Amino acid sequence: MKRKMIMLSAVVAMMLPLAACGSSNGNSSPSGSASSGASGDDGGKSYELTVAYFSLGSVPKDQLLIEQELNKITKTKINATVKLLPISMSAWQNQINLMLTSNEKLDLMPLLGTTYANQVAKGQLVQLDDLLSNQGEGIVEALGPDYANAAQIDGKTYGVPTIRDLAQSYGFYMTKDLADKYNIDLSQVKTLDDVEPILKTIKDNEPNKIPMVNATNASPLTSFSTRDTLGDDMGVLLNNGQDLKVVNWFETEEYAADLKKMREWYLAGYIAKDAVTVKESKSDIIKAGKGAGSLAVMKPGFVEQESRQSGAPIVSVEMLPPVAKTSTVTNIMWGIARNSDNPEKAMQFLNLMYTDKDVVNLLDWGIEGKHYVKVSDNVIDYPQGVNAGNVGYAGTGWLFGNQFLSYVFKGDDEHLWEKMKEFNAGAIKSKALGFTFDSSPVKTEYAAVSNVLSQYRIALECGALDPGKMLPEFIAKLKDAGIDKIIAEKQKQLDAWAAAKGTEGK
Amino acid sequence: MTGISARRWKKFAPLFLLMLPGLAYLIVNNYLPMFGMIIAFKDVNFSKGILGSDWIGFKNFEYLFKTKDAYIITRNTILYNGFFIVVNTIGALALAILLNEIRKKFFQRFYQSIIILPHLISMVIVSYLVFAMLSSDTGLVNKSILPLFGAGEISWYSSKQYWPYILTVVNVWKGIGYLSVVYLASIISIDPEYYEAATLDGASKWQQIRTITVPLITPVITMMTLLAIGRIFYSDFGLFYQVPMDSGILSETTNVIDTYVYRALMNLGDIGMSSAAGVYQSIVGFVLVILSNYAVRKFSKDNALF
Numbered sequence: 001m002k003r004k005m006i007m008l009s010a011v012v013a014m015m016l017p018l019a020a021c022g023s024s025n026g027n028s029s030p031s032g033s034a035s036s037g038a039s040g041d042d043g044g045k046s047y048e049l050t051v052a053y054f055s056l057g058s059v060p061k062d063q064l065l066i067e068q069e070l071n072k073i074t075k076t077k078i079n080a081t082v083k084l085l086p087i088s089m090s091a092w093q094n095q096i097n098l099m100l101t102s103n104e105k106l107d108l109m110p111l112l113g114t115t116y117a118n119q120v121a122k123g124q125l126v127q128l129d130d131l132l133s134n135q136g137e138g139i140v141e142a143l144g145p146d147y148a149n150a151a152q153i154d155g156k157t158y159g160v161p162t163i164r165d166l167a168q169s170y171g172f173y174m175t176k177d178l179a180d181k182y183n184i185d186l187s188q189v190k191t192l193d194d195v196e197p198i199l200k201t202i203k204d205n206e207p208n209k210i211p212m213v214n215a216t217n218a219s220p221l222t223s224f225s226t227r228d229t230l231g232d233d234m235g236v237l238l239n240n241g242q243d244l245k246v247v248n249w250f251e252t253e254e255y256a257a258d259l260k261k262m263r264e265w266y267l268a269g270y271i272a273k274d275a276v277t278v279k280e281s282k283s284d285i286i287k288a289g290k291g292a293g294s295l296a297v298m299k300p301g302f303v304e305q306e307s308r309q310s311g312a313p314i315v316s317v318e319m320l321p322p323v324a325k326t327s328t329v330t331n332i333m334w335g336i337a338r339n340s341d342n343p344e345k346a347m348q349f350l351n352l353m354y355t356d357k358d359v360v361n362l363l364d365w366g367i368e369g370k371h372y373v374k375v376s377d378n379v380i381d382y383p384q385g386v387n388a389g390n391v392g393y394a395g396t397g398w399l400f401g402n403q404f405l406s407y408v409f410k411g412d413d414e415h416l417w418e419k420m421k422e423f424n425a426g427a428i429k430s431k432a433l434g435f436t437f438d439s440s441p442v443k444t445e446y447a448a449v450s451n452v453l454s455q456y457r458i459a460l461e462c463g464a465l466d467p468g469k470m471l472p473e474f475i476a477k478l479k480d481a482g483i484d485k486i487i488a489e490k491q492k493q494l495d496a497w498a499a500a501k502g503t504e505g506k
Numbered sequence: 507m508t509g510i511s512a513r514r515w516k517k518f519a520p521l522f523l524l525m526l527p528g529l530a531y532l533i534v535n536n537y538l539p540m541f542g543m544i545i546a547f548k549d550v551n552f553s554k555g556i557l558g559s560d561w562i563g564f565k566n567f568e569y570l571f572k573t574k575d576a577y578i579i580t581r582n583t584i585l586y587n588g589f590f591i592v593v594n595t596i597g598a599l600a601l602a603i604l605l606n607e608i609r610k611k612f613f614q615r616f617y618q619s620i621i622i623l624p625h626l627i628s629m630v631i632v633s634y635l636v637f638a639m640l641s642s643d644t645g646l647v648n649k650s651i652l653p654l655f656g657a658g659e660i661s662w663y664s665s666k667q668y669w670p671y672i673l674t675v676v677n678v679w680k681g682i683g684y685l686s687v688v689y690l691a692s693i694i695s696i697d698p699e700y701y702e703a704a705t706l707d708g709a710s711k712w713q714q715i716r717t718i719t720v721p722l723i724t725p726v727i728t729m730m731t732l733l734a735i736g737r738i739f740y741s742d743f744g745l746f747y748q749v750p751m752d753s754g755i756l757s758e759t760t761n762v763i764d765t766y767v768y769r770a771l772m773n774l775g776d777i778g779m780s781s782a783a784g785v786y787q788s789i790v791g792f793v794l795v796i797l798s799n800y801a802v803r804k805f806s807k808d809n810a811l812f
Contacts, residue, residue, distance in 0.1 A: 100552060101777075118774065123553030217752070273642045277663045277751035338553060439774065440549075447569040447770035447779060454769045455754040455761075464664050465755060481573045 047080045047345045049107045052096065053399060055086035062366065062392035070362055077356070078348040099339070100124045106337040107346040110399060111159045113231065113331035116151070121440045125158040126336040126343050132157065135347040138355035142402050147424075150329040150434045155500055159333035163354065164398040165299035165420060167324040167427030170224050173306060173316035174293025175286060178202065178209075186317040192224075192261055195295075199270040202292045210272045212265060213282045213291035219461030220271065221258055223295045228325045228430040230494075231437055234449055235487035240323045241430030244498055246491040248483060250475055259460055259467035266463025275462035283309035300419040304412050322427040326435055332398060353401025361407055363400040366393035372407070381410040435497045442489045445482030452477045546781040566782035569770060575761065583762040586670075586746075587738045590677050595731060597678060598685035603715055605686065606693045618690070622683035629680075629744025636676060636749055663751055669759040676749055677742070685730065692726045693719055728802055728809040736795040739763060739787040763787060 060066075063084065071081045087095045093115070099106050100119075111119065119125055132140055132148075139160050140148045147166055151159045172186065172195050179186065182201050189195055199211040214220050227249060228241030236249040249255055265271050272278060278285075285291040287310050296302070298318055307313050334353070336346045352359045365372045365380060371393045372380040382391060397403050404417040413419065439446045456474040459465045546566055548559040570576060601621065608614040624632070639646050640662040648659045662668060700718050709717070741762040750760045767783040803810040 097777075118776070121551075123551045273661070274663070276753050276755065277637070279751070443774055443776060443779065444565070444569040444572055446774055447776075448572040448575075450772065450774070451575060451761075451766060451769045452573075454752075455757040457754065459664065459753070459755045477573070 046075065047342050048083055049074075049080055049342075049346055049349055050083045050085055050105050051108045051349070052085040052087055052099065052106055053110050054089045054092040056089055056396060058088075059086050060393040062371070065370075066362060066366060066393055069367055070359065073356070073358055073362070074349060074352070077352065078345065080345045080349060082349060100337060103339050105339065105341075107340040107342070108334060108350060109337055110162075111330075111333040111335045113327055113333070116159060116330060116333065116335075117153060117231075117436045117438045118440070119335075120153050120158050121438055124338050126338055126340060128157045128160065128336065128347070131336070131343055131347040132160070135344055136160075136351045136354075138351045142354045142404075146429065146433065147324075147329055150326055151333055151436065152434055153436050153438065159330065159335040160350070160354075161329045161333045162398055162400070163402040163404055164332070166329045166424045167299075167322040168328045169298045169318050169322040169423075170295065170320040171298045171316055171318040172198075172293060172295055173298075173303070173314050174198070174202075175310070176313040176315050178206070178292050179315050186315055189317045190319055192258075196265075196270075198293075199265065200268070203269055206292065208290070210285065210291045211270045211293065212272075213285050213294040214271065214275050214278060214462060215282050216279055217458060219262065219275070219458050220265075220295050221262060221461045223297050224258075224320070226254070226320060228323075228432055229327055230325075230432060230435070230490060231327050232439075233453070234446070234483055235490040237430065237432055240428055241325060241432045244431055244494055246487050246494060248475075248478070248487060250471075250478060256467065256471060259463075259471060262461055262463040263465075263467055264463070271463055276459050276464050283311075286310040286312070300423050301412055301416050308411075322423055323430065324424070324427040324433055325430040326433055329433065330436065334401070350401070355402070355405075357405045360400060360402055360405040364395040364397045364403070364406040365409075366391070366395070374407070375410055376414075378408055379410055379414055380407040431498075432494060434501070435494055437490050437493060439486070442482070442486050445485050448481035449478060449483050449486060452481045542781065543785050545778055546785040548778055550776075550778050562778075566776075566778045567786060569779060570763075570767075570783060570786060575766065578758060579761050579763050579766045582759065583739060583741055586673065586762065587734075587741060589674065590681070591731060591734045591738070593674065593678055594681050594685055595727065595734075597682050599689055599720075599727070601682060601686040602689035602693055603719060605690050606719075607711075618683075618687065622687055624680045625684040627680070629742070629748050632676065632680060633744070633748035633751065636672070637751065640672075663753045664755045666756045666759045669750060669756050673745060673749065673760070677745060680745075688730065689723060689726065692723045696722050724806075725809050729811060732795060732798055732802070732811055735798050736791045738794060739790045741765075743768070 063086065067082065067084050070084070074080050074082050096109060098104075111125070128136070142163055143161065147161055149157070150161060151157055172189055174184070174186075178184070182205065184198055184201065186198075189198070202209060202211040212220050215222070226238070226240060228237040229249075230236055230246070233249055235246040237244065238247060238249075238252065238254075262271065266275070280288075282291070282294050282296075283306065286293075293314075296306070296316075298316065299322075303314060303316050306316070334350055336343050336350075340346050353363070361368075368374065369383065371383075371386070371391055373383045375381050382388075388394075397406055404421065408414055408416050452474070456465070456470065456477070460467060460470060460474060545556060547561055547563060548556065549562045549565075550556060550559045554560075605614055605618060608617065627635075637645070640648070642648055642659060642661050642663070645662075647662075652659065660668070662672075696719065700722075701714055704714050704718060741764045743764045746760050746762045747765050747768065750756045753760075763783065763786075767780060771780050799811050
């Protein structure tokens with residue numbers, strides 16, 4: 001009996017750590033088991049690509065069907081199969097960092113403009129220049145040279161932007177019913193002063209609606225810009241980057257005037273009292289009937305998109321012309337992970353995402369007849385009995401390579417992509433388009449300044465703090481944290497970049 | 507091996523086997539990762555690997571001490587956590603003694619469950635419960651309670667002077683139940699004969715508490731307090747980030763080391779610098795535990811942890 005007990009405890013003791021190891025492995029690497037399973041039936045030549053990307057909702061239920069369908073195409077065209085690995089947006093940064101750090105199998109992934117320079121500095125990405133000229137000509141051709149080179153760091157490319165709205169314009173929008181009710185003509189609105197009377201009308205007549213809605217962790221000014229932020233607003237180029245002098249945005253008169261305006265609006269009740277702590281999206285607030293309108297970043301098709309999200313028709317006006325800056329181009333890109341065993345194959349697949357209509361539409365909209373049906377050559381709709389709520393697959397259009405190859409959904413402008421092309425081509429281009437700041441030489445200051453920004457910025461820009469008193473304090477704290485050192489470093493890198501560009505180009 | 511030691515081995519083997527899982531867990535989860543401390547002193551470059559990356563000394567630590575905020579965050583962290591330790595210990599002890607005096611089993615269980623409930627609620631949800639109280643548009647306090655006293659509305663999320671109290675209340679409300687259950691468990695294990703003898707000698711309830719209950723569970727109190735002191739440099743991130751709704755205006759009274767590090771590195775994503783913060787917190791915690799244990803030893807040797 002006693003012996004039995006000893007045996008039993010021995011067995012239990014042995015099993016516990018094993019079980020623990022097993023489960024922790026399973027948790028940290030959802031892709032590990034999947035890729036090892038597939039490599040088992042590896043016939044020899046065909047390579048399996050792991051493509052991670054972020055998904056905005058839950059994983060669609062027909063995800064596997066899409067993958068099978070996609071593999072039929074890739075098998076014949078580039079002799080490779082693709083393992084799609086959607087990761088939810090909230091977990092993206094952590095997951096992808098873990099995968100990159102732990103050398104997990106990963107070939108392609110989207111890059112975010114905010115972390116791109118850092119990933120390059122840390123050596124996590126494969127340099128793409130040779131690959132682009134050998135396996136990825138289609139990508140360069142589709143993007144055009146200006147935009148294809150926008151992501152260069154030290155003259156080398158590590159990421160390619162997806163093709164979508166590559167510029168941004170800024171404007172004001174509000175729900176159509178209110179505009180009609182009070183006879184508001186948006187076409188004459190050009191400046192913030194022009195917006196003011198509209199806000200007043202709403203405030204006076206619609207006491208239950210916030211005239212100027214703002215998003216979580218943002219202010220109305222977040223979606224209104226005349227500068228090239230150079231990625232992070234720590235040192236910016238004024239006048240949309242038409243000259244290359246880096247200045248401290250928070251010390252400019254323009255910023256002080258904007259803050260003064262926001263303070264007036266806040267005190268007048270045009271901006272929500274809880275603006276600083278708001279936790280709902282703008283469209284949700286408007287949908288709930290609690291908001292009237294907002295300043296926003298715009299592009300062709302904005303009205304249709306926003307009307308859908310807000311659940312009510314809206315009207316809008318463009319107040320500032322479209323501008324292309326590094327940040328608007330590089331905010332979503334694709335890159336090849338250093339972990340990739342076969343970067344050539346990865347580039348071949350990436351090339352398909354920029355040139356192959358079937359691949360793009362499969363990833364954007366799903367399978368024809370099952371997830372969508374064509375109504376005309378270029379326009380699609382849901383099949384009978386299917387709607388936005390129960391469709392088995394819906395991709396994120398601006399994510400998968402070349403959105404201009406995708407079908408237009410019924411209700412959107414049929415010529416949306418032509419208009420978007422014009423929008424991109426006609427945009428004012430910042431002189432610093434293509435410059436990406438590498439913050440690693442000043443990361444101590446960068447971290448300290450980030451903290452000061454998060455303390456003051458939103459509260460000041462929502463008008464919750466009195467700029468007369470707090471703006472000088474804010475500026476003093478920024479200087480204390482070392483913003484001048486960041487600006488000097490940025491100027492140095494920018495000058496070097498401009499000089500290199502000048503000698504190689506014209 | 508001699509016969510005797512073999513017999514002894516046989517006797518103690520099951521105990522060692524019982525220890526094995528815990529030991530393995532500790533080594534895998536707590537000791538092996540200590541190797542990662544070197545990351546704090548390196549400029550990590552993934553193409554070179556962690557071992558191959560360049561040593562940069564204390565450069566990763568600089569941002570923690572760079573601005574005047576360094577003083578504020580250290581002060582906030584220590585004062586808040588120190589205060590929490592005192593308030594929670596006294597409160598939980600009082601609560602545990604009161605719970606122990608309840609004779610009806612049903613009510614004792616009932617109160618215990620009610621008190622421990624907040625401990626199980628996620629901090630994000632707690633932050634919205636607080637928001638429901640304090641919101642300026644719809645909050646209970648501004649709309650219903652303050653008008654009762656004829657007071658005007660207060661914009662809670664932009665008035666930093668109230669937050670030390672709000673955070674303490676939330677922390678006590680959330681943490682006290684768990685701690686009191688720990689104390690209650692050790693109070694229950696006290697031999698009832700002590701109390702019987704004391705009652706025979708005519709000791710009042712208060713005297714019994716003072717001379718029997720508290721002294722007998724002092725080792726548990728010391729242990730819990732020492733453990734808490736070891737974590738004094740770690741703050742409850744949810745409490746300091748979620749509950750003030752990440753409102754920047756409040757940062758003078760709500761910014762602690764953990765939130766500072768989070769805000770500093772959110773965009774940078776530098777693992778060297780985040781490791782530096784972790785190393786700093788652990789080392790200060792370690793030193794504090796050693797020191798306070800030393801102090802306890804001086805005072806009463808039996809109650810010290812080691």
